[in-house]
Amino acid sequence: MSLLDAIADKTARVGVVGLGYVGLPLAVTAAQRGFSVTGFDIDQSKMDRLDAHDSYIGAVASDDLRTLSDSGRLDWTTDFARLATCQAILICVPTPLTKQREPDLSFVTVTTREIARHIRPGTLVVLESTTYPGTTDEVLAPILAESGLTLGEDIFLGFSPEREDPGNARYNTSTIPKIVAGSGEMAGQLIESLYAGIVDQVVRVSTTQTAEAVKITENIFRAVNIALVNELKLVYDRMGIDVWEVIDGAATKPFGFMPFYPGPGLGGHCIPIDPFYLTWKAREYEVPTRFIELAGEINTAMPNHVIDRLREIVDRDAGKGLSRARILLVGIAYKKNVADMRESPAMKLLELLDEAGAEIAYIDPHVPEIPPMREYRQFTARPALDPAELKPGQFDAVLIATDHDAVDYAALLDLECPVIDTRNAIARRGLPMERVVKV
Template sequence: MEYTNNLPAAIRLPVTAIPETDFSHLDQLLAKIENRTAVIGVVGLGYVGLPLMLRFSYAGFRVLGFDIDADKVAKLNRGESYIEHIAAKSITDVLARDSRATCDFSLASEPDVLIICVPTPLNAYREPDLSFILNTADMLVPHMRRGQLLSLESTTYPGTTEEELLPRLEDRGFTVGEDVFLVFSPEREDPGNPTFKTRSIPKVVGGVTSACQKAGIALYAAAIDRVVPVSSTRAAELTKLLENIYRAVNIGLVNEMKIIADRMGIDIHEVINAAATKPFGFTPYYPGPGLGGHCIPIDPFYLTWKARQYGLHTRFIELAGEINNDMPRWVIGKVANTLNDRGRSIKGSRILVLGITYKKDVDDMRESPSVKLMEMLRDRGAELFYSDPHVPVFPRMREHHFEMESTALTRETIASMDLLLLATNHSAFDYEFIQKYAKALVDTRGVYLDPLPNVIKS
C-alpha cells in the first residue's frame, strides 16, 4: 500500500497493512506529527540533510539541524546558504520558523525525530566505510529518550540498520518498537534537478517492527507527497542500491559501447540519439569521463561487499564498475594522442579542464571524475588550469588538493592553451566561442555533435 500527502491530515491516511497495537509512546509520537508539534532533528546538513531540513520546516515543523562542521552551522544560523541551488532566502525562512542548526549533539533529546543523513564512502580497499554512521549514532544514542523515532537515510548495504543501529538502541535499554522507533528511508536527492524536489520524490520506508513502520510512514507522509512502505529495513536498503546499480550498469554498458564505436569511427552520441527514437524497450544513457556524485561510483561496492558474506560473487556489477573506473584513463589516452598529433606531450603542455563538478549546472564536487582527470594530468607534468562558473575556488576535499582558482574564459586565455578538456558540460559555457579559439579540444560529453577540425570526441 502507498500513502499520499494530498489530504490536510496526512497521518490519518489508512495503515491497514500494519497490525494495530496500543503503544503509548507510538500514540504520543503520531499525535505530535499530526498536529505539527513534533520537533524534527536532521543530522548531517549537506546535499541531502539541508533540503530535508527545509522541507520539514515548510511542512510546519520546527527543525533542529545537527552537523559537526562549525562553519556550516554558523552560516545557517546567519541565514546563509553554502549550496548553490539552495537560496539564502530559504534559510532565512526556516530561521523565521524557530528552526536552527547546532554542533551540540547533547541536544539530541530535544527532537522527537532524528534523521541521519551522513556520508557513506568507501575505504582505501573499496570496502564500505560506515564510520560516519557509527560515529553519529554513538553521539546521538546516549542522549536519546523514550518516544523518539530514529531514521537512517544514508545509503548502505542491507542489514546496516538492524545490525548496527538496533543493537545500540537496545544496549541503551530501549525496546525498539515500544520505547523508540527505528526505520530506514533511503535518500533520493538529485542536486540541481529542476523537475523533482524533495517533496515530490517518493519516499521508500522500511521499519524494524510494525510500530516502527507506522511511525515512519506518518513522519514522511507529513512532508512528502508520496510514501512507499516496504516490508523491512533490509528491503528499503536494497531498494536504494538497486536504483543506483541499475544506472551504474547501464552507464558501464554505454561507456564500453563508446570505446567500440570510437575504434570503428562511429559517433556514439549519434547512435544513442537514433536508438532513443524507439518508443519502447530502450532508455538512453550517455557516456562520460567516469562516474561522479556520492551514489553511483560507490553504492555498487556496498552490495558486492555484502554479497561476499553470502558466498556470492557479483560479476556483472563488478564488471560495470571496472569499465566505469577505467574511463578517466581512456580520456587521458585521448588527451595524449591529441597532443601527440600536434607534436607535443602532456608534460609541459598548458591544459585547461572545463567543468570540475560531477555533473552539469551544480556546485557538487563529490567523486567528480574531473578531479581524477586533473590529478592524472598533474602527475604527468601538465601545466594545469580549470574553469568552472560554479566553483570559483577549488574547495577543500578529503582526498584531493589543488591550490587553484577558476580561470576566466577569454579569447586570449583559450588561445594560450595547448588543449582544452571538456569534462563537465555546464550550460554557462559558450561552446561556440570556446571552440572558435581553442587549438585542440577533447570533448567527453558529446557537446560538439558535428565534426570539427580541432575537436576530438572522447
C-alpha cells in the same frame, strides 16, 4: 500524547543530522511543511553560513533559511546534546568507501552513538544514508540498544533512502516519492506518518533490508547501464561510429530502450560507491557479483582512457608530451549546472594530468575554487581561471569534463587548439566540429 499523535499533528520536533546535499533540503522541507526542525552538523563553517542565512546548497534558497529561522521552525547547532529534544531523528551523513573499496560506516556509527547518548524514550530514528542491506538492523540497532532503552517500545528504528538529484529542476525533496520501512510494525507506522507529513508520496515496503536494497538497486542499475554505453563508446569509436548519434537514434524507439550516455567516469556520492556496498555484502552470502564488478572496472577505467586519448592528440597536434603540455580543463563539478564535487571524475582527470607533469588550468562557473575534499587535498583552494582571460595559443588542448550550460563553448573553439569533448557538448550546440574530438 503518543509519538504517533505528535507526528500526525506535527508537534514532534524533528532533528536532521548532517546538513549537506541531503540533510539541509530535508530539514528545510520538513520545516516548510509545518514541523519544528533542528539541524545538526559538526562543521562550524556551515553553522556560520546558516547563521548568516547564506545557503551553500543549490536546492535551498537563502531567503527560505531566513524565513524559517525567523518563524522559529528551523534552527541549527553543533551541540548534539540537543538531540534529547527531538522526537524524530533523521541521519543524513556520508557513507563513503575506504581505500580498499569497502564500506566506510564510520560517520553512521559515530552519529548513532551520539544519538544513543542523548536519546529519550518515545523517539523515532531513521537512517537516510545509502548503504548495504542489513545496516539498519545489524549496525544501528545494537548501538541504540546501548542507551538502555528498548527497541520497538522506547525507541523506534527505520530506513528511508535519500533520492536527491542535485541540479534537477523537475523534482525536489518534497516531490520525489519516498521509500520507507520500519523495524517492526509500530516503527513502520511512525516512519510512514512522518514522511507523509513532509513529502507528497510515501511508498512503504516490508522491511528495512528491502528499503536499503531498493536504493542500492536504483544506483546499480544506472552504474551498469553507464558502463555498458562507456564500453560501446570504445567499440564504436574504433569502428568510426559516433556513439552519441547511435544513442540518440535508439532513443527514438518509444518502448524497450532507455538512453544512458557515456562520460569521463562516474561522479556523485551514490553511483560510483553504492555498487561496491552490495558486492562487499554479497561476499557474506558467498554470492558472486561479476556483472556489477565488471561495470565498476569499466567505469573506473574511463578517466585513464580519456587521458590516453588526450596524450595521443597533444602529441599529434602539438608535437609534445603531456609533461610539457598546457591543458584547459572545462568543468570540475561531477555533473552539469551544480557545484557538487563529490566523487567528481574531473578531479581524477586533474590528478592524472598533474602526475603527467602537465600545466593545468580549469574553468567552472559553479566552482570558483576547489573546496576541501577527502581526497585530492593537494588541489584544495586552487582557483578557477577567469574565462575572460582565455586567449588563442594559450593551451595545447581543451578537455571538456563537465558540460555546464553557462560555459561559452564557441569561445573554446576560438582558442585554436584541439577540444577533447567527453560530453558531446560541442555537437549538441550545433557548433563547428573541425577541432573537436569526441572521447
